[in-house]
Amino acid sequence: MKDTGNSTFIPYTRPWIDSEEMKHRTKEFYQLMDQRRTVRMFSDTPVSREVVENILLAASTAPSGAHKQPWTFCAISDSTMKAKIREAAEEEEFRNYHGRMSQRWLKDLEPFGTNWQKPFLEIAPWILVVFRRIFEWEGEQKVNNYYVQESVGLAAGMLLTAIHHAGLVSLTHTPSPMNFLTEILERPDNERPFLLIPIGYPAEDAQVPNIHRKSLEEIALFFE
Ligand code: IYR
Numbered sequence: 426m427k428d429t430g431n432s433t434f435i436p437y438t439r440p441w442i443d444s445e446e447m448k449h450r451t452k453e454f455y456q457l458m459d460q461r462r463t464v465r466m467f468s469d470t471p472v473s474r475e476v477v478e479n480i481l482l483a484a485s486t487a488p489s490g491a492h493k494q495p496w497t498f499c500a501i502s503d504s505t506m507k508a509k510i511r512e513a514a515e516e517e518e519f520r521n522y523h524g525r526m527s528q529r530w531l532k533d534l535e536p537f538g539t540n541w542q543k544p545f546l547e548i549a550p551w552i553l554v555v556f557r558r559i560f561e562w563e564g565e566q567k568v569n570n571y572y573v574q575e576s577v578g579l580a581a582g583m584l585l586t587a588i589h590h591a592g593l594v595s596l597t598h599t600p601s602p603m604n605f606l607t608e609i610l611e612r613p614d615n616e617r618p619f620l621l622i623p624i625g626y627p628a629e630d631a632q633v634p635n636i637h638r639k640s641l642e643e644i645a646l647f648f649e
Pocket residue numbers: 518521534537539540541598599600601
């Protein structure tokens with residue numbers, strides 16, 4: 426008998442999917458995901474808290490090191506707080522765009538039309554901030570979480586997928602440094618900001634850069 430330590434196992438119940446159905450599903454899902462775009466032009470149309478809750482629950486189904494789920498999501502719709510976040514993010518970004526980023530980096534960003542101004546932080550109905558929990562307090566003791574970067578990256582990917590599946594758009598925004606989020610959101614000392622993600626409906630006249638995705642040949646190698 427297999428030694429399962431002190432864990433409890435339960436049957437895995439997802440039904441078997443046959444090969445033809447699988448081809449259909451994977452293609453359909455790829456086509457859905459291929460429509461996902463990072464959008465910087467948002468509508469201020471509200472999105473219900475229930476929708477945001479479902480999206481966060483979906484993100485939190487991500488696998489994580491020793492199932493510690495080392496993430497905290499802050500969902501902000503409060504306009505005073507959004508204004509504070511915008512002000513602090515723009516302050517950092519102003520410095521990034523005026524000296525902290527290399528000429529090469531600025532040139533690479535030209536096709537995306539980004540600059541230090543971040544009006545979407547006030548327009549989008551919700552800003553989600555993902556924090557990674559680097560350790561947990563066990564009484565007086567700090568206990569490290571495992572593979573925090575990988576775990577939170579996976580959760581963030583699933584978060585973006587859930588947002589897209591809902592018919593909403595998002596922008597993965599990484600104002601750097603992001604310490605201001607710890608202060609504004611009053612996060613404890615075991616959390617570090619990971620990503621800032623405004624979400625909402627796209628603006629009616631929203632445009633996105635005309636990018637192309639790498640072909641399968643460029644991203645994958647098969648060893649059969
Ligand atoms: N954080 C800045 C700059 C920026 C950097 C990369 I790499 C991008 O893909 C996009 C923007 C900003 O958000 O404007």
